[in-house]
Amino acid sequence: MSVFYPTLLLCVYGFFSSLRPSEPFLTAYLLGPDKNLTETQVVNEIYPVWTYSYLVLLFPIFLATDYLCYKPVLVLQATSLVVTYVMLLKTQGMLAMQLLEFFFGLATASEVAYYSYIYSVVEPTHYQRVTSYCRSITLFGSAAGSLIGQLLLSVAKVQLLYLVIITLASAAVAFVAPWFLPMPKRSLFFHKSTGVAEERLQRKSKSLMEKAEDLESKEPLKKQDISTVSRSSEAGSGNGGLLEVLLMLFTDFLHCYRCRPLLAWSLWWALATCGYFQVLNYAQVLWENIRPSQEYEIYNGYVETLSTLLGAVTALLVGYLPVSWSLWGELVLCLLSLLMAVCVFVMDTLRNIWLCYSSYILFRATYMLLITVATYQIAASLNMQRYALVFGVNTFMALLLQTLLTVVVVDSAGLGLDVFTQFLIYGGYFAVISVVFLIAGLCKVVSRRRSEQKANNPAETESDSPPISDTSSCR
Template sequence: MSELWLFPTVLLCIYGFFSNFRPSEPFLTAFLMGPDKNLSETQVVNEIYPLWTYSYLVLLFPVFLATDYLRYKPLLILQAASLIVTYGMLVKAQGVLAMQVLEFFFGIASATDIAYYSYLYSVVEPAQYQKVTGFCRSATLLGSAMGSLLGQVLVSAAQVPTLYLCVITLVCACVAFLTPWFLPMPAKSLFFHQKDTGNQDRMSMEPTTGPQGEHLECKVPLNSEDAKDREKVSGLAVVLRTLWKDFVQSYSCRPLLAWSIWWALSTCGYFQVVNYVQALWEKILPSNEFQIYNGYVETISTLLGALAAFAVGFMKVSWEVWGELALCSFSVVIAVAVYLMDTISNIWVCYASYVIFRATYMLLITIATYQIATNLSMKRYALVFGVNTFIALLLQTVLTVIVVDTSGLGLDILQQFLIYASYFAVIAVIFLLAGLNKWRRKRSGSAPVVLTGETDSTGDGCPAAADDKQDIGPSLDRLVPC
């Protein structure tokens, strides 16, 4: 029984590798603006790319519910099918409208990505969560890095047309489509399908403990009443009521709220930069006039980002004390990197700044993910991360409508990146003020622990888990998806 995790984990690793193996990805903007599609910069940047943001936002919540109701596996199949449609259209379709439809299907693929890790946690024991998460995350990053590297080698060394890279990406999507059919169907899910699984469920309901020697400011437990409610879940109304109760209790925890705010704000900016950076590179160094190296840059930034994320597990930092100031400092680094990408018309400076930008973001998002996870029970894990992503997409949609879309300002790519640099600078100021305020409160004396009739409440307004009254033992840091 202890090795039952191996088969679905191997299949998910294969699926994650091939679904992210996309040699055409670093050259997408150049391909759309090249002779194959013959689209203008305004059409690509201001009319086509925004459709991904809009569709992702609209689909995220219904896909979240459908993922749980259908028990994950059908959504993995849907994701793979959406990728096939996306890259099939990229190879064959022409025109702005066709590319907008393509972006809609890619939005489906992005929204259903939540099924990937949710499935994993539904079929393996809690003791294996850290191990299988590391395996699957490594597979997806390796697929992305190897795909970018292969694309660049084929373009640079063999002068392979970008259209052929799109065909290779389509073939890999077809291979990925075959994999989830062989996955076992989970017997339960977080909300719609519940069954008594004894100690395993009780283990998954317990909050994870923090790093060795670090006292956590709050824990958000699942009390016995919540657990019983979930065992009786049978309809959508009850599920929505349960989600709302979990949402209110989770975000009443001040440390979790602070990390979640950074997550949402920064992920919004990260999506914007990553989505439109190829248009900036194309502006600085047109692919029809010069040799471009986008694939190498994507490969290096992905690997360095993965290395930075891996390094989080070895950091001995009291994030409760230094978290806000660290977020401020690294947000400044990100803001400066984006500013240099925009203002210095040198492709090598732009490439280097992008590598720094992605590596720094992946480092911080891994820290934020871990800090949020340490304050949550596993049952609330998907909810909080889903809400954070939804808020990020909502902010991104507002930013896209105002800055990018032709119905708004419709700014050119250089003006857009100046706004993105300013956006990250504002994030840095927000967390500088938060850090100074936290330091001031500690200097003036932290709010004492207030005892109520039922639960203990910390000065941050967080309900304390029963386990917090005992010594918190050491635990392993987890490398979780960003």
């Protein structure tokens, strides 16, 4: 029951907070008679506020989530969503919509509390199961919301205003759930119980010593790596102050990103997520230019539903792909990043709504596949204590890059380009990512073959130091 109750409430919250029938039609709603905004206002002055607020709030919310023990930040997220949709329903004008985007950025930044709360109230043996529940229910809620919105628009012929009302009602239902969640008594950094900290420290030390013995013939585990983990655990035990927590985070940051495979996957994570956010943020504007909602029936809801479900399926298929990611990971990233670039170019240049929809679905599914692989590969290189740190840093770097891209390309203070030119740049952006990982992959294959040749050369067999494995120093 101690596992069932918080998991059930969190799933209820995740489902209803993700059930947003108005989401696929937000651009059409803002450009329509209800808000009567221009495309320049929406694209160049309103939407960029979400990017800026998300970036500014991410790190403070990350620290506040741990310091306040998750639940208050969940309530804050629920409140922000309600405020967002009340403003979307009631307020008028560009300034009001910019403030709305700020509250939505606050809600998005607070998602860290949703995805980390459950780990503070259940035992580690239940982590895998409760994680699958919480993540799948949000995807299902998002897909259900998009499908409901499209059916109401196409079949029942309701106005877009009513989709906003339904979304607000769903947010109001979600607002109730966090209040009944039990308050955690521990957190990762600020309120870590001494007993748990000591137990984990002993477990890590034992694991590290065993690993050192296993790798003694290859590469001895560096003493500073063990001391780094020990200091981090000691700093995180008890009620650490802010300075101690920041020092621990910085020390762990330096330790984690010395690992080459982790650095490569994190680089792709940051670069690709930046472009992915930009494409998702402005895809509706592109569709609106190709097939105006005031003149034709639009099918954005079906597209979002299908892309979400297909993304979930591709994520599940990752565990069954017969790929040696340690050897071919960079080249796979190259090829699939190139595929994403082609999808964006097709959306931008052919300007056929059906090809545009299909390319968008394929683009999202490819990203979901790769981000799942990246998450798994990074997680395999880390101990449990560093997941939030590395994922948070990767997301922050993606948002930083997205902010720079938004300021230069989208914002009216920068170039303020039209949406077709923007997508041309986004396609080129993914092509550059593909080239970067092509070079990295070729260098890795060449380096590995040289190492194998040296190992097979009789003149080199007397050497005391065989080739170093890519993953031997990741932990």
